[in-house]
Amino acid sequence: MDSWKEAISHSWIYPTVIICANGFFATMRPSESFLTPYLTGPDKNLTIEEVTNQILPVWTYSYLALLFPVFLLTDYLRYKPVLLLQGISLIVTWLLLLFAHGVLAMQVVEFFYGMVTATEVAYYAYIYSVVSTDRYQRVTSYCRSSTLVAATVAAVLGQLLVSLADVSYFYLNAISLASVALAFLCAFFLPMPQKSMFFHRKDASQSLPGPDKVVAPVDSDRPSSCQEDTSSDSAGRGPTPQQQAGNAKPRNHMLRVLVQLSKDLRDCYSSRKLLYWSLWWALATAG
Known part of the structure; x- marks a missing residue:
């Protein structure tokens, strides 16, 4: 059952x-x-x-x-x-x-x-x-x-x-x-989603082009507290480059989210049809 x-x-x-x-x-x-x-x-x-x-x-x-x-x-x-x-x-x-x-x-x-x-x-x-x-x-x-x-x-x-x-x-x-x-x-009664568009992306490794497109660690979608716990397990051996990147990730997370948001807005509104539709929707709502 x-x-x-x-x-x-x-x-x-x-x-x-x-x-x-x-x-x-x-x-x-x-x-x-x-x-x-x-x-x-x-x-x-x-x-x-x-x-x-x-x-x-x-x-x-x-x-x-x-x-x-x-x-x-x-x-x-x-x-x-x-x-x-x-x-x-x-x-x-x-x-x-x-x-x-x-x-x-x-x-x-x-x-x-x-x-x-x-x-x-x-x-x-x-x-x-x-x-x-x-x-x-x-x-x-x-x-x-x-x-x-x-x-x-x-x-x-x-x-x-x-x-x-x-x-x-x-x-x-x-x-x-x-x-x-x-x-x-x-x-x-709604199930809790495990991902979202910006802050909890499952495809974070594919969302940013250029130098940011690197292979994400296994725990990249876990909260920062979880990442800190896992890194403390190997504190005696010193941080590896992957762990250093993981520790820097929470500090840059908000910035990356804002960058991704701005890129998505630019991509969306580069479509003339979508721009016209949005303007008509705004005018209709305001009217």
């Missing part, structure tokens, strides 16, 4: 199903279309000027400030902890929406929602660290479809409940809270 569970957890199907469930429940928020009338209605008693000028801009600036550090943290922590952070931020967001009052409390809501949108990169990057490259296209379609279906279901369900069942905005937010809580629960 244990071997069967282990085989299932290491296949591409298990993480794909769990990450799709996580994306579905995290996006299935029927109250999101009614945020402004909820804040300006009897539940929160805020003015439209407070909502548009003091509350909603906090999300924009929080998202902008958090995006790059969260991106690096996502890769360093190997995705799953950031997905858990996203789940916690979603729960805090909707708990505050339900029970907190005042402009300051709603600004805190927007900050946590900025954290939610900044950590979305973990959702779209996680699956590529646990499946083989020949399944990238399939799992990408599944992950993207789950969020699009969830957004459609949430919008239709919210409109039907408000228009036909006369459900209050408060209960729509309660439904959203239940959905994001399920997304947080799904994130717990």
